[in-house]
Amino acid sequence: MTDKKTHRSVSDYYLLGKTGLRVSPLCLGTMTFGTEWGFGSDAATARAVFVRYLEAGGNFVDTADGYTNGHSEELLGQFIAETGSRDRVVLATKFTFNSDPANPNGGGNGRKNIYRALEGSLRRLKTDTIDLYWLHVWDGVTPLAEVVATLSDLVKAGKIRHYGLSDTPAWYLTRAETVAELRGLEPVAALQLEYSLIERNIEREHVPAALAMNIGICPWSPLGSGLLSGKYRRSGTSGEGEGRLQTMKSSTNAVFQKFTPRNWQVVEVLQEVAAKVERPAAQVALNWITKRPAVTSSIIGATSVRQLDENLGALDFEIPAELSAKLDAVSRPELVFPYTFFHPSRLALVTGGMQIAAEPPWFRER
Ligand SMILES: NC(=O)c1ccc[n+]([C@@H]2O[C@H](COP(=O)([O-])OP(=O)(O)OC[C@H]3O[C@@H](n4cnc5c(N)ncnc54)[C@H](OP(=O)(O)O)[C@@H]3O)[C@@H](O)[C@H]2O)c1
Secondary structure (H helix, E strand, O other): OOOHHHOOOOOOOEEOOOOOOEEOOEEEEOOOEOOOOOOOEOHHHHHHHHHHHHHOOOOEEEOOOOHHHHHHHHHHHHHHHHHOOOOOOEEEEEEOOOOOOOOOOOOOOOHHHHHHHHHHHHHHHOOOOEEEEEEOOOOOOOOHHHHHHHHHHHHHOOOEEEEEEEOOOHHHHHHHHHHHHHOOOOOOOEEEEEOEOOEOHHHOOHHHHHHHHOOEEEEEOOOHHHHHHOOOEEEOOEEEOOOHHHHOOOOOOHHHOOOOHHHHHHHHHHHHHHHHHOOOHHHHHHHHHHOOOOEOOEEEOOOOHHHHHHHHOOOOOOOOHHHHHHHHHHHOOOOOOOHHHHOHHHHHHHHOOOOOOOOOHHHHOO
């Protein structure tokens, strides 16, 4: 097991939160396995990416029942079977997406849907257990006690090994962990959230919560869907280039709307830093995210082996402190209420000026 500051490759493994699960610092995301969503890759390319990731020493793969309408899970299940890698791979998938718009229990986080979704995932993935089962998105309605009890039951039954929460409010995470702890149920292993140099809003609540409860964060879209590779050009108030953000430009889904004035400022500084350290922008952006507090494993995507190779090379260098400070400064989230009250300059009102030992790291930068 290695320290985050000194890791050098995808085969330096870390414990995920307070579990005994050892995972690579870069997890392979497979949302791009299959072309059904308009921006993925065909089966042969997806297979080559998967095999290359394993050869490099990676052991952590992420999918979801809904990705490319189930094709991602099918391809992954096939590749794992063909390479005989099921024992080595830490296999993660997700439930929540609706499979049948006419069925109100065909999606969401209720017990009925979790059991339905899990059976489908096990079948497509050709396995009898999931190593890490994610709640994909908070559904806003299912009683939390039902979610935690169901996932704990599945751990006891051996159908899943651990569970995590993706795209939930921080209060929901802390309540889930507290309910689990007080009722002697399975703890939350990990959090999966959008986190990158262009999306740092989770630093307000989720990161301090994860640190306080020793829960590992797995950032998704660490390259901002490709923007932080530096391959897109600014064009008026928008942008252009080749890749997902171009293909999905007309989509109303906010995750594809990355060509904003603020994001272009971040890209500009990123490219300056990349030139100074003589590394591709993608490696600098990934290096930055892997060193953030509470981050255990960042979920990367690649539509070619070339992209994957570039991204796997993101770990074996240090960004000098003065350049890292520039990246922090340009990408820092706005300081808003009530966090203004917790700023060290205001905390003197509480402490009389005495140093507080346990300041959250988020505030230390300000
Ligand atoms: N929980 C959730 O709600 C959620 C949401 C989204 C994703 N995820 C997970 O996170 C994973 C990663 O998300 P993501 O794919 O958005 O991650 P990302 O790393 O931000 O973007 C990956 C995309 O950027 C482009 N790219 C990657 N490396 C590149 C390089 N070196 N040079 C140029 N372009 C490069 C490729 O797209 P193009 O070739 O098309 O440009 C690639 O598919 C997903 O597979 C999924 O497992 C989870």
